[in-house]
Amino acid sequence: MELVEAAAGPAAQVLTLRVTAKEYVADGVVALGLAHADGARLPDWTPGAHLDLVLPGGLVRPYSLCGDRWDAHHYRVAVLREDAGRGGSARIHDRIAVGDRIGAKRPRNNFPLVPSDRYLFLAGGIGITPLLPMIQQAELVGADWQLVYGGRRRASMAFLDQLALHGDRVTVVPEDECGRPDLNAWLGEVRAGVRVYCCGPAGLLDAVAAACAHWPPYTLRTERFAARARDAPVRDAPFEVVMARSGTSVTVRPGATVLDAVRSAGADLLSSCGEGTCGTCETAVVAGEVDHRDALLTDEERATGDRMYPCVSRSRGERLVLDL
Structure with missing residues (x-):
């Protein structure tokens, strides 16, 4: 199966990858x-970091990288099948096979691990994927860490065998056996650092x-x-x-997105x-005040005003200048 790279943007922006392995690591x-x-x-x-995969038909979907970051020749992602989703996971489960070629944008990181001597990782379901390389990094630098991993049932929780190697650093909480994680037990008392x-x-x-509301600012990511x-x-x-x-101007009307407007004016933006x-779709802001409506930027990053996500964010004023 070959990818038509032009469906998602210029070829220079997209890597062509080959599927080398496909395995089920949990139910679904x-x-x-x-x-x-x-x-x-x-x-x-x-x-x-996550990888934007460009799937057959031009769908672009992000998946967290969960393999070994020191392996320079292989990436690994894990995908939960969501039948009520928008079709990306079903395509991967049903249509992608070993040997197929698919596209990917270069890895991006909106969820970086900051240096610390102590970490508490909390995962729910497929949310374990970005935390796996964080655990690997914490182990590498000798940091103290703990993981609380919740899911509906053990059979649906990926990578339990891999995590079992870490012994009592990992607390597995299947809901059908234990109920939901007791967050107060882990977050009720502030632990310095x-x-x-x-x-x-x-x-x-x-x-x-x-549960983290009484912890110091920027503790939680x-x-x-x-x-x-x-x-x-x-x-x-x-x-x-x-x-x-390009010097091109476009009017964004109520109900329309900035992303759709700039694309209609010729911007090639994934x-x-x-x-x-x-x-x-992260885009640098040259001038203007942004009405940030994303779920990515911190309050501090929003105050800087140097970037935005045009799929949802808008302008507070009459004019916004973007680096496009």
């Missing part, structure tokens, strides 16, 4: 091994955020699979977007989630 979860189609070295990545990383469904992320509920845009009138590199959760 398949892991893909990927290598460069020409056998070349792959771009480096850091724990927390601990960095908390959480990935999983929205309910878990919201519960962890509430999360990655979301789905967008938070958003209030109405700050501006309900049309505004102008100027693409600085996107994936359309919800401000994956970071694929």
Whole structure:
């Protein structure tokens, strides 16, 4: 199966990868091994990074890298089948086979692991994937760490065999056996110097955020699979977007996205989630004030105002200049 790279943007932006392995690692979860189609070295990545896969038909979907970051010739991702999703996971489960070629954008990291002597990792379901290389990194530098891993049942929880090698550092909490994780037991008392990383469904992320409310600022870092509920845009009138590199201007009307508007004016910009959760469409801001509506940037990053996600974010004023 060959990828038509032009379906997702210029070929220079897209790697062509070959599927080297496909295996089920839990009920409904398949892991893909990927290598460069020409056998070349792959771009480096850091724990927390994801890979935007360009699937047959031009679908672009982000998946967390969960393999060995020191292996320069292989990537690994794990994909949960979501029959109620938008079709990307079903295509991977049903149509992708060993030997197929698919596209990928270079790895991006919106969920970086900051240096610390102590970590608490909290995972829900497929949210374990970005945490695996973080655990590997914590082990490498000799940091103290613990993982609490929840899921519906053991059979649906990926990588339990791999995690069992870490002994009592890992607490596995299948809901059908133990109920949900007792977050108060882990987060009720502030522990100095601990960095908390959480990935999983929205309910878990919201519960962890509430449980960490009394911890120092910036202790908690999360990655979301789905967008938070958003209030109405700050501006309900049309505004102008100027693409600085081409000099082209386009009007963005209420109900339209900045992404759709700049694409209609000729910008070749990859996107994936359309919800401000994956970071694929990240765009530098040259001038103007952004109405940030994503689930990625921290308050500090939003205050800087130097980037935005045009699939959801908008302008607070009459004019926004983007590096396009």
